[in-house]
Structure formats: structure tokens, C-alpha cells
Amino acid sequence: YQISSPQTGEANGLYTNHAIASQSFHTPWRVIIFGKNLGTIFESNLVHHLAAPNQIGDFSWVKPGKSSWSWWSDHSSSRNLIKLKKYVDLAKDMRWEYSLVDANWNIMNGGTITDLVKYARLKGVGLSLWYNSGGPHTDITEQPRDIMSDPYKRKSEFKKLHDWGIKAVKIDFFNSDKQQLIQLYQDILKDAADQKIMVVFHGCTIPRGWARTYPNLVAMEAVRGAEQLNWDSKYAANAPAHNIVLAFTRNVVGSMDYTPVTFSSYPCCRHATTNAYELALSVLFESGIQHFADSDSSYRSQSEPVKDFLSRVPIVWDDTKFLEGYPGKSAIIARRKGTDWYIACVNGEPFPKIFRPQLSFLGNGTYSMTILMDGGKGDEVKQQNMTYKARNKLAIPVLPNGGFVMKVTR
Known part of the structure; x- marks a missing residue:
């Protein structure tokens, strides 16, 4: 294996691909985990323990939990108030703590995001909102964008979200590990913590132990997860084996926002896994917020034992x-x-x-x-x-x- 700097063309060619420092600095850990058996790897917390200790103070307000999510089954749903209310209702009925509102919620039909905020508050369900990380470093046009990359707008936005009672944000499309973007991740975490907001990163780098340093970081994607089942038939065919590889690799280094437990299939990409296999992923995969990705109708159609299990399965583990x-x-x-x-x-x-x-x-x-x-x-x-x-x-x-x-x- 070879360790190299980010590619020059990443982040639309912005920023240097080499690290720059004007004073003393620490290089990051490079880690190899090995042992006499696979349990040494699967059970390891080494990456977490090598990171710097907590820098945000009291984090008793960080509450891991389970979440409904409409986008996987209906990509336009995050712009539709009526559809989003169904997923708030699903979260309430399944006793899940949260519901994620995905891209373009700021151009919603049938109402506004504040209408949904009020509705979720009445139902006792916490909301998390999606954001584009860009900024000039990405051409992805999904909204809201041009907020998280601007420190003044970002701080103001987090204050507004805190006042609304928003519990978490999912921030997407970082597209590079250049030094300035690695700094952006940490700036986001600090500003979010100031307003008691949890963070999930998508389209992002791998976990680096930051969840110890900034405990409001509850999950990172950094994986080809269940969203691939929307469009990649080869992925669907290989998923039964691929998921097991992830348990011994990607999920070892930190919480993984795979968005598991999908029972339904897209026409292009039929599930190769059984429903019992999918259900087992809720325990096999660890994530600080576990986004259950299937549709409200799919979950509601399951047997009572399956629904009861998904209502009660823990997210935080003691061993x-x-x-x-x-x-x-x-x-x-x-x-x-x-x-x-x-x-x-x-x-x-x-x-x-x-x-x-x-x-x-x-x-x-x-x-x-x-x-x-x-x-x-x-x-x-x-x-x-x-x-x-x-x-x-x-x-x-x-x-x-x-x-x-x-x-x-x-």
C-alpha cells in the first residue's frame, strides 16, 4: 500500500494538494490493526483511542438513536411536506427518535420546513436536516448549499437550527481530503457543538477518531452503502458478501452510516439478501444515528415481531x-x-x-x-x-x- 497526497484535481482543483504549516504541528496517526484472530480486529476501538480527547466539554445533549429516512425509497420526497409527515409519523409509531429530511427541503411543496418542524415537535420526533458542504469545492447543486463552507453563514445557520429545535445535520459532498477540507470538517463540528447539534458526514473521508474529539459527530458515510441498491445491479448482487467485508474493515474504524435494513427493492436491483439477513444488519452495523432507509409502507407491512424488534433494538452498546x-x-x-x-x-x-x-x-x-x-x-x-x-x-x-x-x- 502507498500513502499519497490528495489528487491535484480534487475539489475542483482548488487548494494545494500538500499540507502547509507555519508553525509546529502534529501529523495524523497511520494505523494497522492486526491480531491472532478476527475478533482482535472486529472488537477494536484503537482508532477512537488514538484521537485527541473531548474538546467540546459537556456532551450529555448528544443522544444517539434511530431515524426514519424518506429519500432512499422516494428521491423527491424531501421536497414534499405531506410525504415527509408520513416519515415523522413512522418514527413516532416505531419509537424511533429522529426523522431525516434530505436534500432540497428549502424548496418544499405543500408547506415549508418550519411547518414540518412544528409537526415533528407535536409528535415528539427530532428532525435532522441535510446540507451540501459546498462551496466552490463541489459542483453538486443540491440545496441548501453555500452555507456550510462559509464560517459566518454557518454559525448563523446553526443558531437558527438550534432555535428551531433541530437535533442533527447530515452534510454531504466534500469530495476531497485536501488540508482545507479536513479543516472544514472540524470547523463544522466545533460550530455545531456550540449550538448543541449532532453531525453526520456524507460523501466524506473515513473516520479518523474525531468522534472522541468532537462527540457530536455521530456517524460518517465513507462507504458504498444501501443507496447503491437504487441504481447498481452489480452492487445488489454482491451485497451479501460485501456487507460482511465492511463489518471487518470500514465499520471497525468508526460509526458507519450505511443506512441498513431495506426489505423492498428497486426494479433494477433486486435484493440478493433475505429479510432476516437485512434485519441482522441492525445489530451487525454500528452507527450513532442508525438511518433505516426503507419506505414507511414497507416497514408498516412487516410482521409484528419484526416491527417490535426494530422498535427496540439498541443503538449504543456496552460490549x-x-x-x-x-x-x-x-x-x-x-x-x-x-x-x-x-x-x-x-x-x-x-x-x-x-x-x-x-x-x-x-x-x-x-x-x-x-x-x-x-x-x-x-x-x-x-x-x-x-x-x-x-x-x-x-x-x-x-x-x-x-x-x-x-x-x-x-
Whole structure:
């Protein structure tokens, strides 16, 4: 591997592609994580711990959570007040904390963003708003733009959002790692923190531990995620294996805004994964705000056990364990919230398997176990409830590109 400076033509050719300093400075960490087994990598927090400590003071106002999101299923919806209200309603009914309003909300039909703000407040749902990061460094015309790149406009905008009660922003299309844009990320985080606003970066660099330094940074994209299912048939075909690779690579270095758990498909790009596999991604992938990307009608049409699971699945975890698997082939992982364990399994290969997860870490005792697993067909999820005792042996069948997720309580 070779480390090099950004390309000269990035950011529309603006700025030098070499770092410049007029006084003493620190270079960033370059990190290799390795160990005797894959658990060393999957469970690592090394990138976080190498970053500078918190610089924004009290951050008790940072509240990770789950979010509805209309854009994945309907790209024009973020300009339509009536459609956006449906996703606020979805968030309320699913007990999700947030609803994301995507690009061009400032040219909305049927009302204004302040109408939606009032509606969401009545429903007890927090809103997050999308912004273009540009500025002259990007030609992307999606709006609002020419705000986040201007320090005076940016500070004023964040003050306005704070007064509205907006909880987070998603800022997109940075398009380069040149020094001036790396500085822009950090300036945005500082100004947002001053107004108690959380931040998600899209079209961005990889995580660099900034979530420790600026705890209001709750997620970064830096991944070919579920939006690719809108237009890339090759991506859809490779997603079962690709997602497992991400768990051992991209998500190791920081929260990943993949926008998972999509049950429906675009005509171009049919899902290769089963619904149980998709459900397992809510545990396999970690993000400070987990944007569930499918349509309101898709989520509402799911069985009660599936909806109940998506309503209750945690976002913040107390412990994580790698149980078994290999990149591109399969993964079984366990995450703990309080005294409850959530175990996710995904099969990245196009043939059925029987998984026998080893749960010795649970210790002695008797546990209640709920498993949501593949049914007879890919779009079927069946529930199995059982009592589990230490050292019992499990054998769970999984469809091609299938999976399961379970909750274990004492």
C-alpha cells in the first residue's frame, strides 16, 4: 500500500494538494490493526483511542438513536411536506427518535420546513436536516448549499437550527481530503457543538477518531452503502458478501452510516439478501444515528415481531464480541446492552448453511431467547421463542444469503 497526497484535481482543483504549516504541528496517526484472530480486529476501538480527547466539554445533549429516512425509497420526497409527515409519523409509531429530511427541503411543496418542524415537535420526533458542504469545492447543486463552507453563514445557520429545535445535520459532498477540507470538517463540528447539534458526514473521508474529539459527530458515510441498491445491479448482487467485508474493515474504524435494513427493492436491483439477513444488519452495523432507509409502507407491512424488534433494538452498546466468521463468507457477532445480548448472523454465500453459535460467554444460568430467522422464502421471517441453558447446543438453518438475529435475556 502507498500513502499519497490528495489528487491535484480534487475539489475542483482548488487548494494545494500538500499540507502547509507555519508553525509546529502534529501529523495524523497511520494505523494497522492486526491480531491472532478476527475478533482482535472486529472488537477494536484503537482508532477512537488514538484521537485527541473531548474538546467540546459537556456532551450529555448528544443522544444517539434511530431515524426514519424518506429519500432512499422516494428521491423527491424531501421536497414534499405531506410525504415527509408520513416519515415523522413512522418514527413516532416505531419509537424511533429522529426523522431525516434530505436534500432540497428549502424548496418544499405543500408547506415549508418550519411547518414540518412544528409537526415533528407535536409528535415528539427530532428532525435532522441535510446540507451540501459546498462551496466552490463541489459542483453538486443540491440545496441548501453555500452555507456550510462559509464560517459566518454557518454559525448563523446553526443558531437558527438550534432555535428551531433541530437535533442533527447530515452534510454531504466534500469530495476531497485536501488540508482545507479536513479543516472544514472540524470547523463544522466545533460550530455545531456550540449550538448543541449532532453531525453526520456524507460523501466524506473515513473516520479518523474525531468522534472522541468532537462527540457530536455521530456517524460518517465513507462507504458504498444501501443507496447503491437504487441504481447498481452489480452492487445488489454482491451485497451479501460485501456487507460482511465492511463489518471487518470500514465499520471497525468508526460509526458507519450505511443506512441498513431495506426489505423492498428497486426494479433494477433486486435484493440478493433475505429479510432476516437485512434485519441482522441492525445489530451487525454500528452507527450513532442508525438511518433505516426503507419506505414507511414497507416497514408498516412487516410482521409484528419484526416491527417490535426494530422498535427496540439498541443503538449504543456496552460490549461487543466476535463469535465466528470470515470476511465475505459469514459473520456471527454479539452485542450487549445492559444485561441483554443481541446476536446477529449473516450468510454471505449463495447456498444454505446451518450455524451453531457458541454462546459460552453467557455464563451459567437459564436465559430466554427470541430468534428471528429465515422462513421458507427470502421475504419471510419467522420467530422462535425458547429457553436456553448454558452449554446447550444450537443449530440454526439459514437460507442462501440469509441470516438471523436473536435477543437473549436472563
